[in-house]
Amino acid sequence: MPQLSARVSTFTDSVIRRMTRINAETPGSINLSQGFPDFPPPTPVLDRLAQVAYEGPHQYATTWGAQNFREALADKYSPTIGRTIDPASEIVVTCGGTEAMMAAVMTVCDPGDKVIVFSPFYENYGADAILSGADPIFVPLDPPDFSFDPVVLEAAFARGVKAIIVCNPSNPTGKVFTRDELEVIARLATEYDAFVITDEVYEHIIYAPNVHVPVASLPGMFDRTITCNSLSKTYSMTGWRLGFLIGPARVIEAARKVHDFLTVGAAAPLQEAAVVGLRLGPDYYEQLRDKYTHKRDLLCGGLERLGFNITWPQGTYFVMIDVADFLALPQFAGTTDLEFCEWVIREIGVAAVPGSSFFHEPVNRFIRLHFARADEVLTESLKRLEKLAALLPAA
Template sequence: MPVLSDRVGTFTDSVIRRMTRINNQYHSINLSQGFPDFDPPKELLDTLAQTAYKGPHQYAVTFGAQNFREALAKKTSPALHHEVDPNTEVCVTCGGTEAMMAAMMTICNPGDKVMIFSPFYENYGADAILSGAEPIYIPLVPPTYEFDLSLIEKGFAEGAKALILCNPSNPCGKVFRRDELEAIAKLALKYDAFVVTDEVYEHIVYAPNEHICMASLPGMFEHTITCNSLSKTYSITGWRLGYLIGPAEVIEGARKVHDFLTVGAAAPLQEAAVAGLEMPQSYYENLCALYTEKRDHFLAGLDRIGLKHNVPQGTYFVMIDISDFLALPQFAGWTDLQFCEWMIREVGVAAVPGSSFFREPVNHLIRMHFARGTDVLDEAVRRMEKLTALLK
């Protein structure tokens, strides 16, 4: 067999999706891969049912159906402080994953440098490699996940083309403050660089934290490529509807990349999803209230059984510290991946090893999500009492 490309040997398969596959073998409670276990809004389901008979069932315009792009522009313009042009500043993609890949391939030449905060959603490193870029990792330091701004300036000064910013941040739940975003924006403008944002959790932010779009800051729309998705906001992760918003010149390039990556997102799903984009403000307020309740309930359960964790400011993920367990003789020399695999088999709860998110040698954290029903979360906590019993 001919030798495969070098790039495929430089990253692994998705550890997140791998943990789901192992979870399914043992029928444990899946708190690893972050998808909700409840239905989308009724308005979307009703529209989807109608679309099944009425169509469209053939290709939409490759970069997004007209009515879907118009609905996206109307929804996003207020948060971006910019009147988004649906005809020149929007590209619809097959999920936020493709949006990020299309953005990277649009702006990066082989050998360009791209900064990525660590911990990071695992796709970002692979996206950089696949686009030929060299990733530079900027630590977000646990437990508060602060960063050193001088490292970002150093990266830009050394020619970094862009910084990838996930806000709110998966996996750690950090919501970037206005002063942090303004400091990053100042450097991006100074060095004439891009900020590529992933804002898929924009509506899952816990008070008193506030989500601020990087593109809304003065001068930053022209320097920001906003990647987003409908997956988490409307509980439709399987619909794979994402989008890019940015300056017309960037979007023109991204549309070319997108066309040859996937041709286009599913036409009937775009038609049905317009109903979601037209939901009133109360929908987003209720969504935030729902996840606030889930977060508080799950964290209270973790506290009750004595598991150490951070308090996420956004997203539906929590990082749990397993240092005390790895110090036990029966786990001596174990990695966090081995511990997570053991948890699935012996405890019946699936998590993601934190090392898959960190560039640094972090082996003592695991990620869980709480986008599940209260009864499921309660059962997961009950099962994890087996863990804390080991420390007694």
């Protein structure tokens, strides 16, 4: 039989989504692996969706996004980026943030081009580079604060890169890049004439005193920045698959062609309903921040009281746990973090993601949990994790 393409042998299926499948096969286990909320989108959006079910639209929207949806995006993001975004030429709507990232990389990279990816990274980024024929260069984010070394970063740029991918706030670490850090990235991208591709899906899930700074808002950066985003996390609608790109017209014109032949267009009725969400006022985003601040404090505070070694997230709804002490126990000798997570599902009843799926380096000491769950689910998770914490000898 003919051989499959070489590229498909260079990456695995999503470990995150694999953990969800394993969790589903384990009766009663709580899924804190794949990060989707267990609460609904805003009520005004659902009310509008009910109307759209009968009124339409039900046929194709404009390939690069319905006009009113793009206008609502332009109105929302013009103030944060600090310039008037043209909905006719500087936005393309995609099927989720996943397609937005894929389209962005394919738009700016030819096979053989180099792309900087911070490690640890959201697992799609490596696959995006490979599927585009690009060559990822990994720059470490050093725990526990997951900062980068500017000298190491510049050495990566000096290898002749076409783009850098920046997830801010960062999945899986929960890091929020400071303005100073982003200015270093912007300076190097300008000096070495590279694009900056940003993933900003967690922009509204951020904890004081941290502040989200869009790279595109920095002086001179709009023309070389492609902002990737989606409605999934901000409006608790991960299954709606509504994402978008914002960038300079010449880039968006090319990205629209890539998008057209990848998926044709995002779902027309969902765009129509989601316009209501994009028009919500500042109170909504304040309430969202307060909700997730409470959930972060509930889960992370509980983990800390149980004795787990955690890095408190500055943004997102993920927490990284250092499980090196557990893996050093005799019963886990030689166990990988993936095998450890499978054991935790079976024996503890809580699903996590093994951290090695996020690192380019051979790191085997972290797991990731998410806290976009109801309070009673998080409380029950902590109760179950007491059994795991009890395995460690008392200090």
